[in-house]
Amino acid sequence: MKNIKSEFPILIALAMLGIGFALEHSAVEHGGVMLWGLLLVILTAIIGVAFRIAHHAEVLAIRFGEPYGTLILTLAAVSVEVVILVVLLMGEPNPTLARDTVFAAVMFDINGILGLAAIVGGLKHGSSKYNVDSGNSFVAMLLVAIGIGMFIPDFVPDAQWHIYSIFSIVIMAVMYAGFLRLQTVEHRTFFEYSSETEEEAHDETHSPNSLHVSIMLGAITLVGLLSEILSVLLDAGLAGSSLPKSIPAVLVALISASPEILTALKAAQQNRMQTTVNIALGASLATVLLTLPVIEAIALFNGERIIMALTPVQGGLLLLTFLTVMNNLHDGETNAIEGISHFALFAAFIALVTMGLV
Numbered sequence: 001m002k003n004i005k006s007e008f009p010i011l012i013a014l015a016m017l018g019i020g021f022a023l024e025h026s027a028v029e030h031g032g033v034m035l036w037g038l039l040l041v042i043l044t045a046i047i048g049v050a051f052r053i054a055h056h057a058e059v060l061a062i063r064f065g066e067p068y069g070t071l072i073l074t075l076a077a078v079s080v081e082v083v084i085l086v087v088l089l090m091g092e093p094n095p096t097l098a099r100d101t102v103f104a105a106v107m108f109d110i111n112g113i114l115g116l117a118a119i120v121g122g123l124k125h126g127s128s129k130y131n132v133d134s135g136n137s138f139v140a141m142l143l144v145a146i147g148i149g150m151f152i153p154d155f156v157p158d159a160q161w162h163i164y165s166i167f168s169i170v171i172m173a174v175m176y177a178g179f180l181r182l183q184t185v186e187h188r189t190f191f192e193y194s195s196e197t198e199e200e201a202h203d204e205t206h207s208p209n210s211l212h213v214s215i216m217l218g219a220i221t222l223v224g225l226l227s228e229i230l231s232v233l234l235d236a237g238l239a240g241s242s243l244p245k246s247i248p249a250v251l252v253a254l255i256s257a258s259p260e261i262l263t264a265l266k267a268a269q270q271n272r273m274q275t276t277v278n279i280a281l282g283a284s285l286a287t288v289l290l291t292l293p294v295i296e297a298i299a300l301f302n303g304e305r306i307i308m309a310l311t312p313v314q315g316g317l318l319l320l321t322f323l324t325v326m327n328n329l330h331d332g333e334t335n336a337i338e339g340i341s342h343f344a345l346f347a348a349f350i351a352l353v354t355m356g357l358v
Contacts, residue, residue: 006055007215009048013222016045020229028236039233043251046226047258050080053219054259056212063209068184069275073263074282076216078290080223081105081256085291087227088248089298092235095307098295099150100249103314103358104349105287106146108257110321111346113264114280118328118339121268121276127335128273133190135329138281141179143322145172145288154309161305169293176289193274244356257283273334281325313358321345 004011020042027038057076061069085101088094121128148168156164183191234248260279267275292308299306310318324345328338352358 007052009045009052010215010219010222013045013049013226016041017222017225017229020226024229024232027233031236035233035237039230039237042226042230042233043255046084046223046230046255049219049223049226050077050255051259051262053077053080053216053223054263056216056219058263059207059212060209069278071180071183071278071282073260073279074286075290077256077260077283078286079220081252081287082291082294083220083224084227084230084252084255086294086298087224088231088234088252089295091231092239094245094248095305096245097249098291098306099308099310099314100246100358101252102150102287102291103310103318104246104250104253104353105256105291106142106284106318106321107346107349108253109260109280109284109287110325111342111349113257113261113283114276114325115339115342115344115346116261117264117268117273117276117280118334119336119343120265120339121271121273121334122336122339124269125271127333128268128271128276129193129333130274130277131190131193132329132332133187134274134277135281135325137179137183137187137190138277138285139322139326139329141175142281142285142288145175145285145292146318148172149288149292150308150310151315158305162300165296165300165305169296172289172293176286179285179289191274191278193272244353246353246356246358250353256287277329311358313352317345317349317352317358 020038023034023038027035053076054073057073058069061072064072081101085098089097118128148171153161153164153168234251237243238245238247260283264276264279267273267279295306296308321342324341328334328341349358
C-alpha cells in the first residue's frame with residue numbers, strides 16, 4: 001500500500017491522460033482558458049511523472065554508487081527529453097526545435113543546476129570540493145560534441161547534409177560509447193570523490209531492481225502519451241500568437257531538468273559536490289551525444305534537414321558559458337561566487353527567451 005501511495009503522481013497522470021484525450025479537441029476548438037488550462041494540467045502531470053522516474057533512478061543510483069549512480073540519473077532524464085522531443089517533432093513543422101531544446105538543456109544543466117547548487121553549497125559549507133578531473137573530462141567532451149553537432153552544421157551545404165548527418169550520428173555514438181567505457185572502467189576514479197557522504201534515505205524498502213526499472217520504462221511510455229496531447233495543445237496555443245517560439249524547447253528542457261535540479265541541490269546541501277558536477281555536466285553531455293543522433297536519424301528517415309546550427313545569440317551564450325565553467329572548474333572547489341556567475345548567465349538566457357531572441 002505504501003508503494004502504491006508513493007506512485008500517486010503516476011496514477012494521477014494516467015487519469016489526466018484520459019481527461020486529456022477526452023477534452024483535447026474541445027480545448028483546441030474553444031481555445032482561451034480551456035486550452036491553456038488543460039495544457040498546464042498535462043504539463044504538471046508530465047513533470048510529476050518525471051519526478052517519479054528520477055526517484056526510481058535515484059534508488060538504483062544509490063545501490064550502484066558513483067559514477068554509475070549519476071549516469072543512471074542523467075540517462076533517465078535524457079530519455080524523458082528524447083521521448084518528448086520526438087513526439088513534438090511529429091506535430092507542426094518546427095525545424096529549430098531540436099537545436100533550441102539541446103541549447104536550453106545545456107543552459108539549464110550548466111548555468112541553472114550547477115549555478116544554484118554552487119550557491120547553496122557555498123552558503124552552507126563555504127567551498128565544496130570535487131574531483132577536478134571529472135570537470136575537465138566533461139568539458140573537453142562537451143566542447144567537441146557541440147562543435148560537431150551545432151557549430152559545423154552551419155557550414156555544411158544542403159547538397160551534402162545527408163553525408164554529414166551520417167557522420168555525426170556515427171562519431172557521437174563512438175564518443176559516448178568511449179566516454180562510458182572510460183567513465184566506468186579505466187578512469188572511474190575521475191568521477192568519484194572519496195570524502196563524500198553516502199545517502200541511503202531512499203533505499204529503505206529494499207525492493208528488487210527489476211521493479212524500479214519496470215516502473216521507469218512504463219513511466220517513460222506514459223510521458224510519451226501525455227506529450228502527444230501536449231504537442232497538440234502547444235501547436236494550437238502558439239499558432240498566431242506573439243509568444244516566443246522557443247517555448248516548446250524550454251518546456252522540454254525544464255521537464256527533464258526539474259528532478260535533476262532537486263537532486264543536485266540536495267547533494268550540494270550535503271556537501272556532495274561531485275554528485276552535482278556529475279549530474280550537471282553529465283546531463284549536458286548525454287543530451288548532446290544522445291539527443292542529436294536520434295534527431296539526425298529522424299531527419300534522414302524523413303528526408304528533411306533540421307536546423308542544428310546555432311544562432312549568433314545562442315553561440316555567444318554558449319561561449320560565455322564554457323569560458324565561465326572552464327574558469328570555475330579548474331581547482332576542484334566551488335563556492336557561492338562561482339555559482340552566482342553561472343546563475344547570472346542562466347538569468348540572461350531566460351531574459352532572452354522572454355524577448356524571443358533565442
